[in-house]
Amino acid sequence: MKQIFPSHYFLLPCLILLLLLATFGFVAAQQHTQAPSHEYVSTGAIKGIILTSDGKPVEFASIMLKGTSKGDMSSEDGKFHLRNVKEGTHTIITKYIGIPDQEKEVTVIAGQTSFLKVLLPTSAQQLNEVVIIDKKSANQKPVSVGKIAIDPMDLPQSTIIIEREVLEQQQALHLSEVLQNVSGVYQMGNTGGTQEEIASRGFAMGSSNTFKNGSRFNNGVMPELTSVEKVEILKGSNALLYGNVAAGGVLNLITKKPKFESGGEVSLRAGSYDLYKPSLDVYGAVNNSDKVAYRLNTTYEKANSFRNIVNSERFYINPSLLIQATSKTQLLLEADYLKDNRVPDYGLGAINYSIPDVPRNRFLGATWANYEAIQKTATATVTHKLNNAWTIKGVTSFQEFSKEEYGTGRPSSTNIKGDGTFTRSLQQTGIFEKYYLGQLDVTGNFSTGFLKHNLLIGADVDRYRTEVPTYAIFADRSNPQKASTAYDVINIFNPETFASQRTDIPGTKILTTAYTPINRMGTYVQDLLHVTDKIKVLAGIRYSYQRTNSGTAKKYDAAFSPRAGVVYQPRKATSVFASYANSFAVNTAISVTGRADLPPSIIDQYEVGVKNELFKGLLSANVTAYRIINSNVAQLILPATANNAFELAGTTASKGLEVDLMSKSIRGFSFIGGYSYNDTRFIKSSVNVEGSRLRYNPAHTANASLYYTVTGNNKLNGLNLGFTSFYIGDRLAGRSTRTNVANDTWQLMPLPDYFLFDTHIGYTLNKVSLRVKVTNLFNQLSYNAHDDNSINPIAPRQFTTTVSYKF
Structure with a gap:
């Protein structure tokens, strides 16, 4: 049998691309996290921590060295690190959404690391009221349709979650509008204008591939999005989890859940x-x-x-x-x-x-x-x-x-x-x-x-x-x-x-x-x-x-x-x-x-x-x-x-x-x-x-x-x-x-x-x-x-x- 697309012609460039991307991510991280191999005697470093008034660490605060382009962003534990800072007295500007800019002076001594603690004039509770930031990235949110909470970084499979915030910002009326945020998942037809036929990777997502709260639902009718909290997509083969589902992936609608606050x-x-x-x-x-x-x-x-x-x-x-x-x-x-x-x-x-x-x-x-x-x-x-x-x-x-x-x-x-x-x-x-x-x-x-x-x-x-x-x-x-x-x-x-x-x-x-x-x-x-x-x-x-x-x-x-x-x-x-x-x-x-x-x-x-x-x-x-x-x-x-x-x-x-x-x-x-x-x-x-x-x-x-x-x-x-x-x-x-x-x-x-x-x-x-x-x-x-x-x-x-x- 003549192969139209030999597998090695396809996989070789993909593997090269993946290796380049992995190398890029690794090198970028090393450049971001490792100190230079040589030390200039006229420079030092500044380490610090950003806290709220009640002592809670602040993530995603922006730290800038005034008058320069040098800066950092606080990690989940509120810490930051500025390297190769010239010797002398500097002003550190701390910026955070909804909070007035904070300025503090710090003295840098050549060859040494200075420590700085910045207190934002608000409590952790007040900070959450000012702005709500999801502390989990797209690669840290397990999909419930996977039946077990596995960190996406540990899962040899592609997953996507579209949160309620995006649905509200886009005022999504139909599921096809939501899926426009997902690569490789698309509307393949609109039979009679009564349903949206969804497909992924060349395979139709029929009723066996569409779920609501983990249970199959018939997608012969357009689903209602008003009650949907988020949309999960688990791409690829999921037959182990759900039996005879098409190879392109499964889609799961998560509806809004009860709350104890009114x-x-x-x-x-x-x-x-x-x-x-x-x-x-x-x-x-x-x-x-x-x-x-x-x-x-x-x-x-x-x-x-x-x-x-x-x-x-x-x-x-x-x-x-x-x-x-x-x-x-x-x-x-x-x-x-x-x-x-x-x-x-x-x-x-x-x-x-x-x-x-x-x-x-x-x-x-x-x-x-x-x-x-x-x-x-x-x-x-x-x-x-x-x-x-x-x-x-x-x-x-x-x-x-x-x-x-x-x-x-x-x-x-x-x-x-x-x-x-x-x-x-x-x-x-x-x-x-x-x-x-x-x-x-x-x-x-x-x-x-x-x-x-x-x-x-x-x-x-x-x-x-x-x-x-x-x-x-x-x-x-x-x-x-x-x-x-x-x-x-x-x-x-x-x-x-x-x-x-x-x-x-x-x-x-x-x-x-x-x-x-x-x-x-x-x-x-x-x-x-x-x-x-x-x-x-x-x-x-x-x-x-x-x-x-x-x-x-x-x-x-x-x-x-x-x-x-x-x-x-x-x-x-x-x-x-x-x-x-x-x-x-x-x-x-x-x-x-x-x-x-x-x-x-x-x-x-x-x-x-x-x-x-x-x-x-x-x-x-x-x-x-x-x-x-x-x-x-x-x-x-x-x-x-x-x-x-x-x-x-x-x-x-x-x-x-x-x-x-x-x-x-x-x-x-x-x-x-x-x-x-x-x-x-x-x-x-x-x-x-x-x-x-x-x-x-x-x-x-x-x-x-x-x-x-x-x-x-x-x-x-x-x-x-x-x-x-x-x-x-x-x-x-x-x-x-x-x-x-x-x-x-x-x-x-x-x-x-x-x-x-x-x-x-x-x-x-x-x-x-x-x-x-x-x-x-x-x-x-x-x-x-x-x-x-x-x-x-x-x-x-x-x-x-x-x-x-x-x-």
Whole structure:
């Protein structure tokens, strides 16, 4: 077999890049922390500590030698160090957000170190009231979706957390806006305008890859962000933790938790196209108890759209209760309810696999079309600390999801003629799903000889109960008893035909219902071995079992999912890693036996990377390279058999590079940036052209966000500014080109790349905040697509304003 992308051609430059970055981080640290090898007799040094008036150390204070460019920043213990200071008396200026500058004189003697203690005129409590600084960097925040608290610097895997502060600054309304802060995770489609299809590293993040508080949720509806505290992304293979999840990564929404102090927030958001969204968040202790706390989030949203006819209305509520049963046992109860109604919108359509030149706002569906989704979830989490080293955590959850949609069919190359004539048919779809999960994890820290262990042992069981009805539609006016989906004819270029379109709603009925129960279970063990302070090894394995019932047929699948990785830390602030893991995908196609008995496809993933904490942790700079190979893709047997049987004969490969940058807030400034390169192709295929790209995946993405908050004793205190940019490269939609198929008319359809620029400004006075945001500042036009039948233009320039009051 000819390899299109030999692995050594890909891995060699990546390894060189990682080595250079690791060397850069190490050399930079040495230059920052080590004294020069030679000593000038006319210079000395100044060491010092910054404390609050009540004796607490102050981190991130800026220390400057007056009249020079020499300076330092205080560490977590409040200490600083200035080297090569000329002999004599100098003035040290100490700056900290919200505190007047402090000046103190110090005398430097050649060849000696002078000591200086600076006291800020405020207590630690008052300092926190002036400005809240997260003392943990991006590489110090473990992701809860990893099931065990592992320092990201010890984890041979890429992780990203987007905090609530960013969501508020960006006034994020949709999940896709949040993910614009994450390299390599992107929106791949927008089917019907009712959901956002998310992907990573060339693989779709379906409902098996999306989680809320650690439990799967159906992403067939747009999730509500009002209650979200943070968004976690654990990139790469996570089959050991969750079974048959796609190889690109998993996404976890963490909702806001109860608090024992009383408070809350009420807000109103309004924006372009009649967007109105009031929200309420309230929390506190039940009857001033120190054992039981509550929280309630709720919101209502109503909006029109830049697309004619299209509108939406949704309601959401999220109650939660925290019970501190004992000092070691905690029970967290969470639930939410979402009802989403909107007009389904399959966009502009395609003519011969090309996007037609029609106005951005033109709607091609029926005026009465409707989509309704209802999602209910309930989760109970019990956490019990056996002692300081061992913890047991149990999770049980339930989800009920239903979706019904009725309207005209998708406009595509198969039903729109070259002159724009669109023969519309009707379609009705539905799904009714119940999902149950039970999960138990035991985590612990212990030592065996010189080895330190961070151990995870767990098991989970879950089951789906899914019903999918088939509908009969009676659209024939002349014979209402005859099943027919033919509706009417319009011309997408001629608005006059829209005025004469049919507006009646033909009757329907359910013909059959397919009932598909799925039962799954898995057991897993994972251990992080601390071999030395600089070398860590992560190893584990999972066994998964799944039974699928389809009518009278039963299908059994089982797979082992190992993972192994090594981490080398030449210094505390630099971590270099390499790892291997695999995942599996269940195949439901018919094999040559005439039964759905194809085994799972096993997907191998190799990953190398470097994580750097630069400038005393002020900037996290991470680079990851990966290669993902699915060497047994299910492919149609050619020439086709009578029952269109499949075999495991195809190969796809995904390779890529990701860069993630994230800073802490310093002097009011903070930054998020990233870049990703991805190339996913058919390497071997009996159906698709070998070497062709898989659809929907951009070759390049990039993002950069800069925020500034004014603090201190001035009139602009409370003002915050932000600028965000996002780039998504060229992608392909349409139908993947095929080989060995006579008279094949399928084509790939290129989608243009685009830049998005957003700006936002906010001002907070006491407890009242006002935020204004402009999205798509330069009114760029591009599209999200699904095949050639849901070509949805991105939104034009829009304005949003949010007023909130905290109490």
